[in-house]
Amino acid sequence: MDETMKTMMDGVRERKPLIHCITNYVTVNDVANALLASGASPVMSDDEGEVEEITAISAGLDVNIGTLNSRTVISMLKAGKKAAAMGHPVLLDPVGAGASRMRTDAAMKLLREVRFTAVRGNVSEIKTLSAGSGTTRGVDADAADAVKQDDLASAAGSVKGLAARLGLIVAVTGAVDLVSDGERCFAVFNGRPEMSGITGTGCQLSALMTAFLAANPERKLEAAAASLCAMGLAGEIAWGRMQPGDGNSTYRNRIIDAISNMTGETLGAGARYREM
Amino acid sequence: MDETMKTMMDGVRERKPLIHCITNYVTVNDVANALLASGASPVMSDDEGEVEEITAISAGLDVNIGTLNSRTVISMLKAGKKAAAMGHPVLLDPVGAGASRMRTDAAMKLLREVRFTAVRGNVSEIKTLSAGSGTTRGVDADAADAVKQDDLASAAGSVKGLAARLGLIVAVTGAVDLVSDGERCFAVFNGRPEMSGITGTGCQLSALMTAFLAANPERKLEAAAASLCAMGLAGEIAWGRMQPGDGNSTYRNRIIDAISNMTGETLGAGARYREM
């Protein structure tokens, strides 16, 4: 039983943070249900005219550029500044950064103008942010970019360096997830490769990470690591419940189900991670 | 067997009303599938340039401000006026009214300018409309606002008074639902507390209520009450089918499944309500 992981999960269930999401319309329903499954509450709002008020009554802000448009990027900047000024955790999910100049520019502008608490993406996206440019194959990670366990130490060094340079928590997800606040770095081994056969597990994770950060503000790196373990563990539990004939749509449902049944004890017992 | 409830449900299945929804992008897919499950048909359209034509070929209009923006509020006003002028039932779901000035103002403006048939919300939202202002915790009902069975008579009085003042049907949903046309008031006892652990049951209910009103125009209050019973009963039936390891995502699917299997007889046998 990992007491730290248990405490992080219990925190979400006890504090029930309201999470303001400015997120894409592809996976928004799953994001809302995943937050509810964790014990948090969602509020989706993306109009310039209300995002500051909405974020002010929330406990954290999740900014996801998956279906970015010129209207919502303004809302993201406004909400991000307000949430940061209020001391709320603010997370950036730079979906598809590198796939178009507009996405890369928007992600870079957000990073420059908003004091984010954390950024969560796949290797391509994070590399894009690191370089200020890059190439991304749609919104999925380049196979070539997947973190291999072999070079985990070197990847951890890169992530730690980037986190230190940006002054925030950086989480890079892939076969192994890495998360660092610039001083320490955790590698998370939970998860299933089949999760990439569903749309939205990354988006759900970003929302959950925001909720974990909001509920556990004194231990941010552990909170971020716990959300990575929780999402991956949910993928493992859900996979164990698959029946013959089930496919990616049922897997999607079972992952959210697994989150909704996850207690602090479940996470404490199932989390697989280590400090690098 | 409650013949009234049976008749209302049969009406939807026989008349298959086409319901125009201007609704939020979080739960829109569930709203469409819930309408189809009931025997009605959905058409989603929110552009100013076509909403009047679309609502003209529809049998009812469901206006939901869950992800309001400055573009769609204009469409809501145009469609609402057109639908009301054609004698179609028009329903307002003031999601999150009270959570931001923009939402409260939009809801109040809609109420002033459109002759709604019904409004359906949680206690916080309805109180906001009643007062012209208020506070809402995101889009979920304040726990403190839940209608307790103890003070049901007094709550029924308030709902009846508001319905009379606004000149439309008011439905307030919570642990017990109340619905009034200003003269009579029904309390509906169907439902499960676990339904609030899923996003979108309120949005689905609003769409269903619009369909029930469209299919049963001569008995509007009974139609509205029947939709409340139907949604609550679906939540009960679905809960009865939950297996170990199932969670909120599966529950979401099973609720819509239960609607799709619900006959007039099922509703007539399972509806639990009484006139106050």
Add this chain to the structure above:
Amino acid sequence: MDETMKTMMDGVRERKPLIHCITNYVTVNDVANALLASGASPVMSDDEGEVEEITAISAGLDVNIGTLNSRTVISMLKAGKKAAAMGHPVLLDPVGAGASRMRTDAAMKLLREVRFTAVRGNVSEIKTLSAGSGTTRGVDADAADAVKQDDLASAAGSVKGLAARLGLIVAVTGAVDLVSDGERCFAVFNGRPEMSGITGTGCQLSALMTAFLAANPERKLEAAAASLCAMGLAGEIAWGRMQPGDGNSTYRNRIIDAISNMTGETLGAGARYREM
């Protein structure tokens, strides 16, 4: 075992085409999961500022006007022209064409200005495109419009004529599906009537057809026919797995599940079609 159908399906699984979708927000999540289920990858992007870049890194473009608005129609034109210029397959799903002047005009403008590879709709929608006007009952096919097996030969003649006139592949879906490139015409008999009780099977099919076209560019008509067989067969397989108490929401999940389990062999064995 139909080797052609097997080859088409294997092509999608092997080439894993990235499909750019500018599609409606009602069914977009199902579209993304259906593409992933088939072995393809989705990228959703609808902002004028990035659609050309996004479509340039994709292998095919799916344009769906289900929740058209004045902002996205510009993006559809830009992306469509770019994709066609690059030789990518471009498909139009004219959802609800005929239901409003705006939709009809948008569909006609798209057809005039973009060199589409294929158009896929129900009989009402395709008749609207053929006539330049028409009537549509919401986004569902008029019952009166359903292709009856009796007059299949005459319907096939019409579809072939339209395909020849427009210079692209025309697919008309209903009780029997017809698809023609103007020279040959296939009738597809796979499918279940219950599929119309779920929102989004048409949208999923359009995205899949785009993926099949992208993966099998040398045999476009067979590719389009294979996607019709695959979607219909998935509906049949999914129906066979329904349990008492299941309804349209579970059916939705099981259809996508069936796609995700479908191999070239499954499709080769289950495809039911013939050249007319």
